[in-house]
Amino acid sequence: MNMRFELADAKTVGITGHVRPDGDCVGSVMGLYNYIKKNxxxxxxxxxxxxxxxxFYYIKNLDKIKPIADETKEYDVFIVLDCSDIERIKPFAQCFLNAKKTICIDHHAxxxxxxxxxxxxxxPNSSSSCEVLYGTLEEDEIDKDIAECIYTGIIHDTGVxxxxxTSDITMAIAGKLMAKGIDYSDIIDNSFYKKTYIQNQILGRxxxxxxxxxxxxxxxxxxYKKDMEFYGVDGKQLGGIIEQLRLTEGVEVAIFLYETGMNEFKVSMRSKKYINVSSIAVHFGGGGHVRAAGITMQGTVHDIINNIGAQLELQFSAIDK
Structure with missing residues (x-):
């Protein structure tokens, strides 16, 4: 896919990504937005x-993001990035449905x-949607601002x-982005590793x-919601917890849940080498990657862990044979 070819006849373009946007979603969406604005x-x-x-304060034109859809608009092209299901763009789905032409750029299996x-x-073999997006753009048309966006997505979905x-292709692209003059160490420290005092407290808990x-x-x-209210945080401030759990010695699978409603939890799963957490997420209506996946599930924490545990048992049993 070549982005210039896809947009050759377009006068109006809309761009979106999934709900609760992570680094790859923000990076790919804003990378494409800045690319079109520049070129x-x-x-x-x-x-x-x-x-x-x-x-993500350093990303150019972040203030241009529109949080509410203009559902009366009919775009010539509407592009969805880092999203495997139309349900995950629900707040902006009408813009997608109204469009004359739609495009999806993604890396979820x-x-x-x-x-x-x-x-x-x-x-699915690409590290991130930003890596996929990079392949659709003209390399000489990528400036420092665009490179910052794409590099952001890559480091977030590869865990730096x-x-x-992460592949040799990923590393080659990262090198080309670094050559654009981005402050790669600041991007890593400030968008991936840096935590507020409150985030450190809730991580500790x-x-x-x-x-x-x-x-x-x-x-x-x-x-739980009562804990999030006590600390004054929402789901966006809970990043990093699942990764720290994953690093526990001897652990193959880490699961982190946070309450989003009455007996409703957002569930993140990570594995190290053997377990396909994507297949477990898909089983319960979610999705993701082999080593990183997520799903929203109903029930108590006990119920959810038991249900996921039954699927883990099937995979562990197959490995042990």
Missing amino acids: MPNIEVDVYLEQPGKE SNSNNAFANNNLVM FKYSC ALLESILFYDKKCIYSAI
């Missing part, structure tokens, strides 16, 4: 997204057979190049109350 100035382009976290847009570029999704199970091969922790 195709005759195109009227709107970007729709839930407000990203403050850690659960999207491989979905194909909800007119044109779908889904590359340490996850198994989550670790203190974590529980090992399945012969200490698995670990989980949960944060």
Whole structure:
């Protein structure tokens, strides 16, 4: 896919990503927005997204994000990034449905057979949607501002190049982005690692109350709404907890849950080497990657862990044979 070709006849373009946008979502959405603004100035382009976290303050044109959809508008092209299901763009889905042409750029394995847009570029072996997006752009048209966005997405979805999704292609692209003059160390420190004092407190609580199970091969922790209200945080401030759980010695699978409603939890799962957490997430209606996946589930924490545990048991049993 070549972005210039896809937008050759477009006068209006809309862009969005999934709800609760993470670094790859923010990076890919804003990277494409800045690319079009710089290189195709005759195109009227709107970007729709839930407000990203403050850690992405350095990204150019972040203030141009529209949190509410203009459902009366009919875009020539509407582009969805880092999203495997139209349900995950629900606040802006009408803009997608109104559009004359739709495009999806993604890297989630659960999207491989979905194909909800007119044109779908889904590359499950890529580290991130930002990596996929990079391949659609003209390299000499990527400036420092665009490079910062794409680099952001890559470091977030690779865990700063340490996850198994990182490839030699990922590293080559990262090198080319660094050559654009970005302050890569600041991007890593300030958007990925930096935590507020309150975030450190709630991280400490989550670790203190974590529980090992399945012969200490698995670990989980949960944060309830009352705890989030006490600390004055929402889901956006809970990043990093699942990663710290995953680093526990001897653990293959980490699970982190936070309450989003009455007996409703957002569940994140990570694995190290053997367990396919994406297949577990898909089983319960979610999605993601082999080593990183998520789902919203109903029930008590006990119920949810038991249900996920049954699926883990199937995979562990197959490995042990």
